[in-house]
Amino acid sequence: MSISFAGKVAIVTGAGGGLGRAYALELARRGAKVVVNDLGAARDGSGASDAAALVVEEIRSAGGEAIADGSSVTEFEQMQAMVAKAKADWGGVHVLINNAGILRDKSFTKMDPSDFDLVVKVHLSGSANATKAVWDMMREQNYGRILMTASSTGLFGNFGQANYGAAKLGLAGLTKTLYLEGAKYNVRVNTLAPVAATRMTADIFPEEAFKLFGSENVVPAALYLVSDDAPSNAIVGAGAGAYHSAFVTMNPPVILAQEDRTVEGFAANWARISDRTGDFVPQSGTEQSHAILAAMQAAMKG
Ligand code: NAI
Numbered sequence: 001m002s003i004s005f006a007g008k009v010a011i012v013t014g015a016g017g018g019l020g021r022a023y024a025l026e027l028a029r030r031g032a033k034v035v036v037n038d039l040g041a042a043r044d045g046s047g048a049s050d051a052a053a054l055v056v057e058e059i060r061s062a063g064g065e066a067i068a069d070g071s072s073v074t075e076f077e078q079m080q081a082m083v084a085k086a087k088a089d090w091g092g093v094h095v096l097i098n099n100a101g102i103l104r105d106k107s108f109t110k111m112d113p114s115d116f117d118l119v120v121k122v123h124l125s126g127s128a129n130a131t132k133a134v135w136d137m138m139r140e141q142n143y144g145r146i147l148m149t150a151s152s153t154g155l156f157g158n159f160g161q162a163n164y165g166a167a168k169l170g171l172a173g174l175t176k177t178l179y180l181e182g183a184k185y186n187v188r189v190n191t192l193a194p195v196a197a198t199r200m201t202a203d204i205f206p207e208e209a210f211k212l213f214g215s216e217n218v219v220p221a222a223l224y225l226v227s228d229d230a231p232s233n234a235i236v237g238a239g240a241g242a243y244h245s246a247f248v249t250m251n252p253p254v255i256l257a258q259e260d261r262t263v264e265g266f267a268a269n270w271a272r273i274s275d276r277t278g279d280f281v282p283q284s285g286t287e288q289s290h291a292i293l294a295a296m297q298a299a300m301k302g
Pocket residue numbers: 013014015016017018019020037038039040041042043045051071072073074098099100101102122126149150151152193194195196197198199200201
């Protein structure tokens with residue numbers, strides 16, 4: 001069964017190159033009208049270029065429909081204007097892929113607070129801005145598919161990327177609340193942790209690995225996660241033709257006897273408290289409270 005985006009309007013932020021360009025080209029090939037957003041910045045977020053317009057030309061010359069948008073995800077009003085234009089031209093927005101990003105890598109010791117702020121601003125606040133700009137429309141039209149772009153750094157950590165990791169796990173957190181708020185309105189929200197050979201990773205991968213990690217290998221996961229039959233609240237990793245899921249889990253709560261609720265009692269029970277046997281994936285924050293209450297009730301009965 002082929003998966004079509006005919007009749008859909010999609011916005012891809014940061015689509016002037018790398019992964020975003022690959023998503024935009026394939027969405028258009030599958031029938032979507034695509035807003036190619038990109039201010040055309042350098043890897044560290046400085047400067048601007050006509051990167052978005054070049055991708056739009058590529059899409060048009062392949063017979064697709066696209067418009068370029070050179071605004072910055074950091075500016076909410078610009079995101080609102082971008083969405084308003086898509087609505088005026090094409091009637092609505094059905095898909096949003098939050099992909100724009102920059103890097104300001106440094107060990108935390110050497111990191112200037114301004115490098116922390118800017119990276120959080122582009123990735124986390126930028127994704128929130130674009131999402132907020134489409135959110136009410138998606139609710140009203142009872143259809144929305146939103147993808148947040150996280151990273152292995154956010155989910156698992158990487159040396160030298162404290163700013164980036166904080167922003168990227170923040171995006172997984174944003175997904176986890178928005179999927180709940182969107183559920184009633186057929187708005188589905190997912191998180192992708194890609195690995196791809198782009199300018200972002202050009203000096204990290206050895207040359208051989210760089211060849212394996214073409215952006216085209218990430219496209220199937222990204223497009224499935226914004227398709228009609230997409231799941232919601234998934235965290236998916238994709239790179240080099242390998243795909244996996246990731247989960248935020250908790251283990252069954254351990255109830256300490258009243259006399260053990262001391263620092264020493266906690267220390268003595270640390271092996272049990274950190275034992276992963278029986279791990280499960282709460283679907284909302286309240287499930288944590290319910291698990292605690294259920295464990296307390298069971299302990300009181302026992
Ligand atoms: P890239 O640098 O080729 O693409 C990022 C794009 O975002 C650039 O075209 C840039 O001009 C644009 N951009 C930057 N600031 C912007 C702003 N304020 N407003 C609008 N556009 C802006 O890098 P790549 O690798 O394609 O990255 C895409 C996304 O995937 C990023 O969010 C990145 O953090 C994420 N990612 C990439 C990984 C990889 O292995 N390449 C690994 C994990 C995450």
